[in-house]
Amino acid sequence: MPTINYVEPDGQVLSVTVDSGISAMEAAVRNAVPGIDGDCGGAAACATCHVYVDPAWIAKTGTAADGMEKDMLDFAEDVRETSRLACQIKVTDELDGLVLKLPEKQH
Amino acid sequence: MGAATMEASAANAIPLSKINVSNPDLFVDDTVGEHFARLRKEDPVHYCADSAYGPYWSITKYNDIMAVDTNHKVFSSEAGVGGITIDDNNVKSDGLPLRSFITMDPPDHDAQRKVVSPIVAPSNLMVLEKTIRERMQKILDGLPVGETFDWVDNVSIELTTQMLATLFDFPFEERRKLTRWSDVTTAEPGSGIIDSWEQRTKELQECADSFMTLWNQRVNAKEPGNDLISMLAHSPTTRNMPPAEFLGNILLLIVGGNDTTRNSMTGSVLALNRFPAEFEKLKANHALIETMVPEVIRWQTPLAHMRRTALADHEVGGKMIKKGDKVVMWYLSGNRDEEVIERPEELIIDRARPRQHLSFGFGVHRCVGNRLAEMQLKILWEEILARFSHIEVMQEPERVRSNFVRGYNYMPVKLHV
Numbered sequence: 052m053p054t055i056n057y058v059e060p061d062g063q064v065l066s067v068t069v070d071s072g073i074s075a076m077e078a079a080v081r082n083a084v085p086g087i088d089g090d091c092g093g094a095a096a097c098a099t100c101h102v103y104v105d106p107a108w109i110a111k112t113g114t115a116a117d118g119m120e121k122d123m124l125d126f127a128e129d130v131r132e133t134s135r136l137a138c139q140i141k142v143t144d145e146l147d148g149l150v151l152k153l154p155e156k157q158h
Numbered sequence: 159m160g161a162a163t164m165e166a167s168a169a170n171a172i173p174l175s176k177i178n179v180s181n182p183d184l185f186v187d188d189t190v191g192e193h194f195a196r197l198r199k200e201d202p203v204h205y206c207a208d209s210a211y212g213p214y215w216s217i218t219k220y221n222d223i224m225a226v227d228t229n230h231k232v233f234s235s236e237a238g239v240g241g242i243t244i245d246d247n248n249v250k251s252d253g254l255p256l257r258s259f260i261t262m263d264p265p266d267h268d269a270q271r272k273v274v275s276p277i278v279a280p281s282n283l284m285v286l287e288k289t290i291r292e293r294m295q296k297i298l299d300g301l302p303v304g305e306t307f308d309w310v311d312n313v314s315i316e317l318t319t320q321m322l323a324t325l326f327d328f329p330f331e332e333r334r335k336l337t338r339w340s341d342v343t344t345a346e347p348g349s350g351i352i353d354s355w356e357q358r359t360k361e362l363q364e365c366a367d368s369f370m371t372l373w374n375q376r377v378n379a380k381e382p383g384n385d386l387i388s389m390l391a392h393s394p395t396t397r398n399m400p401p402a403e404f405l406g407n408i409l410l411l412i413v414g415g416n417d418t419t420r421n422s423m424t425g426s427v428l429a430l431n432r433f434p435a436e437f438e439k440l441k442a443n444h445a446l447i448e449t450m451v452p453e454v455i456r457w458q459t460p461l462a463h464m465r466r467t468a469l470a471d472h473e474v475g476g477k478m479i480k481k482g483d484k485v486v487m488w489y490l491s492g493n494r495d496e497e498v499i500e501r502p503e504e505l506i507i508d509r510a511r512p513r514q515h516l517s518f519g520f521g522v523h524r525c526v527g528n529r530l531a532e533m534q535l536k537i538l539w540e541e542i543l544a545r546f547s548h549i550e551v552m553q554e555p556e557r558v559r560s561n562f563v564r565g566y567n568y569m570p571v572k573l574h575v
Contacts (some may be wrong), residue, residue: 080511090513096228096520099513119228124520125268128279156280158529 054146057084057102060155069142075151076100078137080141086153093138095119100137101127104151109133112140112149128158169193174201178506179207179488180244182349182559185462190561191503194218194491198406203475211244214465214484215477220495222475223487226466228521230263233466233485235523237406240467242523243562245346247355258406260414264522271526273393274411277325277386278530286324293320294541301573304550306573309571314423321534322415327385329371335417337355339365340416343409349559350567365412366405373404386411417459419531419562421565423429423538425458426450428569431551433505440507444543450507451535456515462490462564464519489516490564548574 055078057065067082079087079100088099096119104112112135115121120139124130139149169177171190186192197204197218204216217223226233230550235242238255266390276282298317301307308484315337323333342361345351352358367385374381377391390396390407399407440446466485473479479485493503493515500509518525525531541568542549 087511089511090518091520092511092514094224094228094520094562096224097524120318122268124276126271126522126524126526128281152183158275158279 053142054070054143054149055079055146056148058150058152059086060085060153065085065149071143073120073142074153075102075136075142075149077124078139078142080090080129086157087137087149088157089138094143095123095136096128096141098123098136100138101130101154102135103131103150103154103156104135104140106133108146115139116145126158128156129154161252169196174204177204179491180206180209180486180561182561184261185561185564186557186559187540188557190462190470190490191494194488194494198224198491198495198514201325203477203479204273205477209248211401212484214244214486215474216478216491217474217476217485218491218495220492220498223492223516224520226485226487227464227519229472230522232470232472233467234263234463234469235267235461236259236263238467238501240484242464242466243344244463244465244484245562247346248446256406256409257403258410259412260523261406267522269395269517273389273396274386274407275526277384277389278527279528282384283529285532286530287537289324289536290321291541294537298387298541300547303546303573303575306572308322309427309549309568309569310420310424311340311568314420317423318416318420318536321419321530322412324403325386325415326372327383327387336412336416339409340412343413344417344560345359345561346560350522361412362409364404365408369404369408370401373528413531414525414527417563417565418525419534420532421460421558421563422455422458424543424566424569425452425460425468426535426539427549428555428566429457430504430552431434431549436505437548440461440570441543441547446507446541447536447539447543448556449509449512450497451532452512452515452536453505453507453509455517456493456499456512456530457573458460459490459493459515459517460564461517463488464523487516489519492516546575547571549557549573 052068054066054068067078068079074093076089080089090099091097099142115124115135120136124134160179178194179190194258201217207213240246241261259267319333319337323330331334331508341351344360349356372387373391376388382388382392468479468481470481496502503546518528551573552570555566558565
């Protein structure tokens, strides 16, 4: 079971261990990680699960996909090259140890 | 037999093909829910061949609405093809399309939305919070205790209008003009607000003139103010907007910041009267305001629908929608979809995922002011709970005659300390 590390804006790290196959948004919501809302339930349609992928992991997660993910990220706050919607990152064994930084607030 | 039961049988007695949920009368007596319940069960993607607004499709289930709302390439919001309400006239003034970013598709939509979104960004909301709370306190402290008065006019309208005047830096003493223009924008003749389309055009022109004056005062300022008009006047994207587009965007921001929050504020009081056990839960634990606020916004669903126009043939829920068809996403029905929301008719203030509702829409047109709306409701209830033990609703509220704005004209209440 892979472990995902969420870094809060104040630097605090919350590590959760979850089943492969769910999204990094679901992993956060199910484990009550603050700062990830996931209002739309995983359809890349609200941009309230905005995260910054740690640069060391971006090759494995990939950057934001064309289409809905990029369209919606367009309206989030302080979007960077490593910005993703956590609902579009599928947790796999390969992502064991993944580091995701959270923005100050979700718009 | 209770009124609800009688209405349920009335809704079931109509042939399916004759069901017309756009009839504004069904919203006045709040019986439209029975018709939606039948459509969700028997014909979730329903074609109505004949209505006052022409033929249209009704999308009534949560997941089908989500599919349409997130497919902006097929389902257009563009004013030129029909806009975002079932009534084509709503996006027009004097026959001209009133374009604003809610009635545009990408990429125009994206560019204009980005101009106004900073005013409701989290960082600016923190600045606004203090002002909102002070005004809220003043309004609540001025209310009579133990006497019957209208909550809609004295609290919901007053508060949202003050907020809007602040966002526009609009002359504060003239702020009720904003309320009027908001009502006029979404009204149709016969609603009790306007008598004719001509009257609507005339009043909207007065609105345009008033804002054009403010624009002219602010466009040449060396230090642009932190208000919405200055933002539009100074951004390279919007400073050369055609007049109809300027008016369109102003009206969008007025309606978006006014009707919706106003009616959720009234709806929150009504809901907690209808579900007294939930109110007791709230009083015992004020921290539940956090989840109560989005739940109230779901329960109220202050905008009953959004409309799209199909740009291509496309299947939704097993039905083939044809290019050019009018498609109405009934958020009010999706928010009562028992397959997605448990016990959807009930207000349950501690739901596990209360933000999973359709009231703000989803996709690129998702409400830009959603966090501001939630913040206003949150502060309202924090300040109410600090003062009053109960807000008693004295009789059934009088509802707005509209299939778009789901709201209240009048709701008498009595405050108890």
